[in-house]
Amino acid sequence: MRFAITAAALLVSAVADGSAQEVRDPGERAFLQCYSCHSVQAGETKGLQGPNLSGIVGRPIAAQPGFKYSPAMRAFAKEQGFWSPALLDRFIAEPEHVVPGTAMSGYPGLADNHARKALMEFLKSH
Ligand code: HEC
Structure with missing residues (x-):
């Protein structure tokens, strides 16, 4: 009985560790602002308002x-x-300023430099 309780406790802590490791890298986290409209999976376009961004850099x-x-x-x-x-970085910072009249006007831009x-980096690796 004691063994069963210990095993259950170990299982709980293992699950907790697993979810902690799932914290996304900062680039992937920033991409969460884009992915309602864009995909970085090559060829994926279905249901997306924006063009595919695989290999965009x-x-x-x-x-x-x-x-x-x-x-x-x-x-x-x-x-x-x-x-x-450099151009891509500027566009992401201020889409409407760099391409006035762009259809990406629904996204205000990512001002945070970090x-x-x-x-x-995330886009370069996809
Ligand atoms: C609300 C939807 C939406 C969001 C959110 C959005 N975009 Fe876009 N994006 C678009 C649309 C629509 C276009 C096409 C623009 C045009 O034709 O003027 C576009 C175009 C682009 C392009 C040009 C692609 C090419 O083929 O030349 C890049 C690069 C881009 N977006 C990057 C991003 C990034 C990076 C983010 C997140 C930081 C983002 N977008 C967020 C809708 C969006």
Whole structure:
């Protein structure tokens, strides 16, 4: 009986440890602000309002086949070409300021420098 109680206590503490380890890395946590509209899983677009962001760092701007980009984003693509890390960082900080008229206006931007740095690392690795 005593053994059973100890085993149960061990099980409870193991479960508690497991959930503690699930704390996401800061970049992934920042991406939670994006993932209602975007996916970083290659090819996943279903039900999402924004384009897929797999490999976005260094990718040509507005390049997802079949996605209806705003005229503002298409014009910006002609001007700038591709998402350099610096350009992407600025866009995420202030979307409407960097691409006036973008359809991403539902998202106000991520002003926090630390969170944005972590998010950039997350995007680079996906
Ligand atoms: C409310 C929905 C929404 C949220 C939240 C959102 N976006 Fe977007 N995003 C969009 C839409 C819509 C577009 C297409 C913009 C256009 O065509 O003007 C877009 C476009 C983009 C693009 C350009 C992609 C390409 O193919 O060139 C990037 C990069 C991007 N978003 C990153 C982010 C990041 C990073 C976050 C979170 C910090 C985020 N977005 C949050 C809706 C959203």
